[in-house]
Amino acid sequence: MQDDGFFADWKKWLVAWELRAAEFSAAELAGEIDYLQSKDLSDDGGPRKEELPGGELWATWRRLGGTLRSRAGLPWRKAKEGSDLRQPGRxxxxxxxxxxxxxxxxxxxxxxxxxxxxxxxxxxxxxxxxxxxxxxxxxxxxxxxxxxxxxxxxxxxxxxxxxxxxxxxxxxxxxxxxxxxxxxxxxxxxxxxxxxxxxxxxxxxxxxxxxxxxxxxxxxxxxxxxxxxxxxxxxxxxxxxxxxxxxxxxxxxxxxxxxxxxxxxxxxxxxxxxxxxxxxxxxxxxxxVSPAFLEVGMAKRLPTKGSDERFSRGFYYIGKVVWGKGYTELLDMVEFHKTSTGKDLPVDVFGGGADFADVTQTSSTKGLSLMFHGPKDHLSPDIHEYKAFINPSTSDVVATTSAEALAMGKFVICCEHPSNKFFSQFRNCLVYRTPEEFNERVRYAMEHEPAPLSEEETFKLTWEAATERFLDxxxxxxxxxxxxxxxxxxxxxxxxxxxxxxxxxxxxxxxxxxxxxxxxxxxxxxxxxxxxxxxxxxxxxxxxxxxxx
Missing domain, CATH: 3.40.50 (Rossmann fold)
Structure with missing residues (x-):
């Protein structure tokens, strides 16, 4: 759709002034900045009013928020530079x-x-x-x-x-x-x-x-x-x-x-x-993820005392109980598993929310083996014992709970989706594309033990690594x-x-x-x-x- 009339003229005017501003910046403004940098600065980091061309007019411009105005104590000339969050004093x-x-x-x-x-x-x-x-x-x-x-x-x-x-x-x-x-x-x-x-x-x-x-x-x-x-x-x-x-x-x-x-x-x-x-x-x-989750993963590298297994429980899901948080997909996948294999898939569910009654009723009506336990901290000792976290949600941007489960050394069964791209690089992340593949991933998790996290995988999950990615x-x-x-x-x-x-x-x-x-x-x-x-x-x-x- 092309601009016409007033809006076309307005846009041309803005472009013309943008080019003029760039030309001015490359020539006269450069000299002006050199001049001002040689002068003392006022307390707020800007030039002193009495030393500026224009005097009161320039001071008024700064007060009104001109582009050369100081912000948060940074020198006024920094407005033409980038902004590095690693710079001391931010x-x-x-x-x-x-x-x-x-x-x-x-x-x-x-x-x-x-x-x-x-x-x-x-x-x-x-x-x-x-x-x-x-x-x-x-x-x-x-x-x-x-x-x-x-x-x-x-x-x-x-x-x-x-x-x-x-x-x-x-x-x-x-x-x-x-x-x-x-x-x-x-x-x-x-x-x-x-x-x-x-x-x-x-x-x-x-x-x-x-x-x-x-x-x-x-x-x-x-x-x-x-x-x-x-x-x-x-x-x-x-x-x-x-x-x-x-x-x-x-x-x-x-x-x-x-x-x-x-x-x-x-x-x-x-x-x-x-x-x-x-x-x-x-x-x-x-x-x-918090260091506490990685500590659980380290502890789970070895079998429980008196047992050959590292985990004593099967599958679980944790999340706020609203339909948009993956519960539609969870019930669909568990129902498909039951109808296609003839076997129940027991899943313990932790969470509370506005749709709790509706979700539990729907699960009961479908005859699914989902047990709802109410809200619980993901770091609770009871959850340490689960081997696999099922997260079929497609509404998440990125599921923090999936990262936490990986950090605790568990399998994570999730669908192929942009929200799971970061997790797919981990060996214990079992990605499925179809309901049939979901059944295969469930069977694999039942028959195998999760691999202990490598040093590289561990670091990628830390907040230290996340902070570096954020600063970049x-x-x-x-x-x-x-x-x-x-x-x-x-x-x-x-x-x-x-x-x-x-x-x-x-x-x-x-x-x-x-x-x-x-x-x-x-x-x-x-x-x-x-x-x-x-x-x-x-x-x-x-x-x-x-x-x-």
Whole structure:
């Protein structure tokens, strides 16, 4: 489709000015920078007002956020350079959509990324997580609630220390959030950029940038931070596709995800190719597993005392019990195995969630040998004894549980899918393409013992290796940090249009943001969820009706 009329003229104008800017940069601006570099700098790293051509006019330009303005204490001339996360003194804020004790991937992995980034004492690392009301805590936290953010911070730090054994100095800050049961997710309240002080606003790592920004109204992340990278964890399109009106929801959500990533990120890192195409995307698996899982794998190299076998139990699955988390595929594969071989395939299932009753009822109706045990930590001693982890899910971007199972020395039976590409290099990963091959992999796991992990396989699973991969992929080249006038204009248009719509309360409520969620409360603990139903366009009707009755 070709541009015409006003838009064609507008685009030509932008291109012309981009070329002019490049010409100016190559000639006159170079001399200007040489002149300014010879002068003393002000406290914020920029030139002193009285020493600049233009005086007050130039100072005003810097205050308004011109491209040569200092950001996060970096010299103003660095705006024309790339951004290396290995550079000493970087201040990194990691912002995520969930927190312990909710044992979900977006709570665990950003926390572990924080811990291992903070091992380098030359960095200042902050983790920003949601604070929930007592009612929301009771809904999703397993048998524990907190009176204050400080109590929850203590819990998070103790869990991280126990899980990793790492002494790391990092900050934990909270932002107000609400649990949206119709989405099975936590949504931010207000403008999250306000919870990172300006003097610390250097690098922002947005864990789930689309999720964080669906309803974001306020500052643009790339205007407050000099370096913003998004890490995409979840295949939300797959969830949308499974719901009523899924095709329409999926198309709309795909466009919105692109929209907000364009507006708020310099770079987007997808954990695997299972995620939709996104602006500024790169693909790299930047997660690892806690040392505690690798310790279990080391212990399982030898048979259990008094036995010739290393594992005493068979097959299991662990994951939040919602249909979109692989339970449709799990039941289908187990049912196929039963009908095609005439034999039951016993699988112990660990997890809880919104669809628990429906999944267990469906399994019972089909006569499947699935035993549901409720939520359990994947590191629980009971799970050490299982030989094989079955994970047929195609909705994951990358399944953390698969990485953990491999680290514990187990077989992992999974389908051929972009989400499993990283794991397929491991000897104990048994990949199938068809239901018939699934049966073959099950039989192989029954008859063989998993191979002990090699040193190379072990290192690839560590958070040390994942952190190196992250530092490599998340750094910005000169082009990525300064993409040119046309691309910056497109980013600005995406931000301004989205910010305008998310400022309208009727639009927010219709889209499912909830009532009164646009503005920041007076304090982090000051938000109370509305008693009204907050269902919107993306919400499951079944769950909505349960909440509204």
């Amino acid at each position: 201040k990194i804020a990691i912002i995520t959509t969930a927190s312990l004790p909710w044992m979900t991937g977006t709570a665990v992995n950003p926390l572990l990324r924080t811990v291992f980034l903070a091992k380098d004492s030359t960095r200042e690392v902050t983790l920003l997580v949601p604070w929930l009301s007592k009612a929301d805590q009771a809904t999703i936290f397993p048998s524990i609630t907190f009176e204050t953010p400080e109590e929850q911070e203590t819990y998070v730090r103790e869990w991280a220390k126990k899980r990793t054994g790492v002494e790391a100095n990092f900050k934990i800050r909270f932002y107000p959030g609400r649990y949206a049961p119709e989405k099975g997710s936590i949504l931010p309240i207000g403008d999250l950029t306000k919870y990172i002080p300006d003097e610390e606003a250097d690098v922002a790592v947005l864990e789930e940038p689309e999720h964080l920004n669906w309803y974001h109204h306020g500052s643009c992340w790339t205007r407050k931070f000099s370096h913003v990278v998004g890490v995409v964890h979840t295949n939300y399109l797959d969830y949308a596709r499974r719901e009523e009106g899924g095709d329409v929801k999926q198309r709309l959500l795909k466009a919105i995800n692109c929209w907000v990533c364009q507006a708020h990120c310099h770079k987007v890192v997808k954990l695997s190719g299972a995620v939709q195409p996104l602006p500024k995307e790169h693909t790299e698996f930047v997660h690892g 992929i998340a750094s910005l080249s000169v082009q990525e940090r300064n993409p040119g006038l046309l691309n910056r204009a497109m980013d600005s248009i995406a931000y301004m249009s989205h910010n305008t719509l998310t400022g309208l309360e009727p639009v927010r409520v219709t889209a499912g943001a909830g009532v009164g969620t646009r503005d920041n409360p007076e304090c982090v603990t000051g938000y109370s969820p509305s008693s009204g139903c907050a269902g919107g366009l993306f919400d499951r009707r079944v769950t909505e009706s349960k909440q509204c009755t």
